[in-house]
Amino acid sequence: MIKKFNEYTKDLEDKNLSEDVTYNISEEDRLFEMSNLLPCNTGLKYPIWYSAKVEKHKPRIKVDLGDGKGLSIQIEDHKVKGSVDKISSKDLNNIFKWIDLNKDALLKYWNEAGENKIDTMQMSKLLKSID
DSSP states (O other), rough: OOOHHHHHHHHHHHHTTSSSSOOOOOOOHGGOEEEEEEEHHHHHSOEEEEEOTTTTSEEEEEEEEETTTEEEEETTTOOOOSSGGSSOOHHHHHHHHHHHHTHHHHHHHHHHHGTTSSSSSHHHHOOOOOO
């Protein structure tokens, strides 16, 4: 059954909205906590995604290759997870260069964003383009 707008607002009025709410975010949902960088800001061909520390992973970025395809690349050693058949070696090497150019900033964000010591706006000022 589809509720009408006034039924939703009535539901809200009936609830005590001042109570504390705790959200448990699954590892899968944490992917939505990544920030993106567009090619115009990185000098790369593909959008890049980065995030704060994720427990099960080493520091990494994600590369959006389009059509639901992507790569995960570890910041410290360039270990690639995913199929590289959709990307040229030149583009992949440019991504490695960009990671090296921004390694300190990426690691700072990875390690400190979750502790509220750096935010996305501060991070964007630290990053450099390969252009």
